[in-house]
Amino acid sequence: MRAPRTILFGWDAVQATGPAASDFGATALVCTDEQILASDGGSRLRSSLASAGVHAEYFAAAAPELPRSSIDQCLQFARSVDPDVVIGFGGGSAMDLAKVTALGLTHAGELDQYVGEGRVPGPIAPLIAVPSTAGTGSEVSPVAVVPDAAGTLKVGISSPALIPAVAICDPQTTLGCPRSVTAFAGLDALVHAVESYTAAQRLPDWADYPGPVFRGANPLTAELALSAVSLIGRSFERVLDVGDDREARAEMLMGSLKAGLSFAQAGNAGVHALQYPVGAQTHTPHGLGVALLAPYVFQYVLPSASQAFSEVAAALISEAAEPSPIPSAQMAVDEIARLVEVAGVPRSLAELGIEHGQLSGVAREATSIERLLRNSPRRLQVDDLERILEAAWNGDREPLKEGALK
Numbered sequence: 001m002r003a004p005r006t007i008l009f010g011w012d013a014v015q016a017t018g019p020a021a022s023d024f025g026a027t028a029l030v031c032t033d034e035q036i037l038a039s040d041g042g043s044r045l046r047s048s049l050a051s052a053g054v055h056a057e058y059f060a061a062a063a064p065e066l067p068r069s070s071i072d073q074c075l076q077f078a079r080s081v082d083p084d085v086v087i088g089f090g091g092g093s094a095m096d097l098a099k100v101t102a103l104g105l106t107h108a109g110e111l112d113q114y115v116g117e118g119r120v121p122g123p124i125a126p127l128i129a130v131p132s133t134a135g136t137g138s139e140v141s142p143v144a145v146v147p148d149a150a151g152t153l154k155v156g157i158s159s160p161a162l163i164p165a166v167a168i169c170d171p172q173t174t175l176g177c178p179r180s181v182t183a184f185a186g187l188d189a190l191v192h193a194v195e196s197y198t199a200a201q202r203l204p205d206w207a208d209y210p211g212p213v214f215r216g217a218n219p220l221t222a223e224l225a226l227s228a229v230s231l232i233g234r235s236f237e238r239v240l241d242v243g244d245d246r247e248a249r250a251e252m253l254m255g256s257l258k259a260g261l262s263f264a265q266a267g268n269a270g271v272h273a274l275q276y277p278v279g280a281q282t283h284t285p286h287g288l289g290v291a292l293l294a295p296y297v298f299q300y301v302l303p304s305a306s307q308a309f310s311e312v313a314a315a316l317i318s319e320a321a322e323p324s325p326i327p328s329a330q331m332a333v334d335e336i337a338r339l340v341e342v343a344g345v346p347r348s349l350a351e352l353g354i355e356h357g358q359l360s361g362v363a364r365e366a367t368s369i370e371r372l373l374r375n376s377p378r379r380l381q382v383d384d385l386e387r388i389l390e391a392a393w394n395g396d397r398e399p400l401k402e403g404a405l406k
């Protein structure tokens with residue numbers, strides 16, 4: 001199990017940012033965006049740094065579709081600031097920007113040489129992550145997602161060195177998150193929990209230590225993932241209906257933290273492998289693509305992990321008005337599909353803007369993401385991915401059900 005050395009969670013925890021930063025030195029660089037910096041949480045973060053005597057400089061241009069040029073600008077600015085600690089404050093993009101900036105401050109060379117698994121040669125500049133959405137789990141994960149050099153594809157840098165030293169999770173910072181962002185981020189977190197709970201289990205090869213970053217499910221990730229599923233299942237619709245429901249916001253953030261800790265070891269699988277090329281083709285948010293694809297991928301892999309999916313169903317539907325005796329694996333997929341629909345996610349890849357002729361290219365690109373596909377409980381080769389994509393393009397899960405005619 002790998003995790004930040006310190007995780008703070010609770011209302012107004014953002015006040016601890018200053019003291020936590022001062023542990024590393026007197027100068028901080030904060031990677032964030034204008035909107036979150038101008039929010040109430042932003043002003044509390046700034047005053048916390050100031051009262052702890054930390055001199056902070058702000059790079060407030062993190063955006064959801066972060067162009068490569070912004071990353072270069074941020075790194076250039078960071079070199080002029082020469083901070084003792086880098087703070088990522090915002091959604092996934094702000095935290096990922098902080099990660100690659102801390103990486104670039106310590107290790108010279110082009111970002112591309114670190115793309116892939118386990119290619120960061122050693123520790124990076126100290127990092128504090130303060131999420132403002134309940135979703136990516138980036139505050140505890142070893143991953144940063146960045147555009148490739150050509151700017152056409154998103155690629156992942158995965159290394160334990162990218163795990164922040166400190167994660168500060170304050171539900172207050174998520175209160176102002178708009179409904180659609182809340183929905184897509186929340187479903188992303190749910191999928192992190194389900195993909196890592198149903199991930200293949202692999203026997204570790206200790207002689208190969210440290211081995212792959214993502215290692216499949218283990219007993220600790222299973223506990224965290226299942227608990228994340230029930231927290232999110234219980235609070236997701238409440239937080240969409242009433243954005244300032246404090247209890248629901250806190251449960252969503254705790255759910256996303258636990259899901260992040262889980263997938264940070266176990267890894268995500270087929271849903272995420274397919275979202276990368278789909279997101280690149282359609283320029284749609286990560287959480288939206290993940291949510292759209294999840295019911296189709298889960299439908300297809302279900303026969304290989306039916307026990308795990310029925311446990312997911314029990315956690316997800318435990319508080320349903322009508323208690324059913326033993327939830328079936330199929331109920332987990334149906335309930336996830338229902339939540340995806342409630343969130344207002346398009347039903348099909350066609351609606352998302354994918355042309356039918358693009359499907360085989362998407363499948364081919366996804367097959368190259370071995371670090372994710374090897375976690376799938378059911379082997380996903382190119383023809384499997386094509387079947388899933390065909391169903392997702394049509395918006396119909398039926399052909400993926402066991403026993404359905406191919």
Ligand SMILES: [Zn+2]
Nearest residue numbers: 136188192290
């Ligand atoms: Zn994700």
